[in-house]
Amino acid sequence: MTFVENVLLGAAAAFVLTSLVALYRIVDGPTMPDRVIAVNVVGSNVVIVIALLAAAIGEPGALDIALVYALLNFLLSIAISKFTVERGGVL
Structure with a gap:
């Protein structure tokens, strides 16, 4: 494997770790907007x-x-945002 491939795989591993940290916010988020943002962060990290x-x-x-x-x-x-607004979950 070349140096560039190792750097790309290392960066991918870093984004996976970031997603694991965001999973905590999805499960234990104090408000619904926190959970929505965490889901969006995880989805964006998966794309990256x-x-x-x-x-x-x-x-x-x-x-x-x-x-x-x-x-x-x-x-x-x-x-999710539309559902949250319709249910009155926005602060």
Whole structure:
């Protein structure tokens, strides 16, 4: 493995660790907006990890998967926010 591949895999591992920290906020978030933001952070980190892994292994087709996942993450954030506002969960 080359140095660049090792750096990309290390960066992907760092984003996975960040996602694990955000999982705590999803489970133990004091308010619903905290949980929504944490879910969005985890989704964004997953997109970044997929893109970094695609670059590390040289598979450009995985970038399409990352793009679709990013769009789904955005729609999920909008849906959760709309549901929260309609239920009166916004402070």
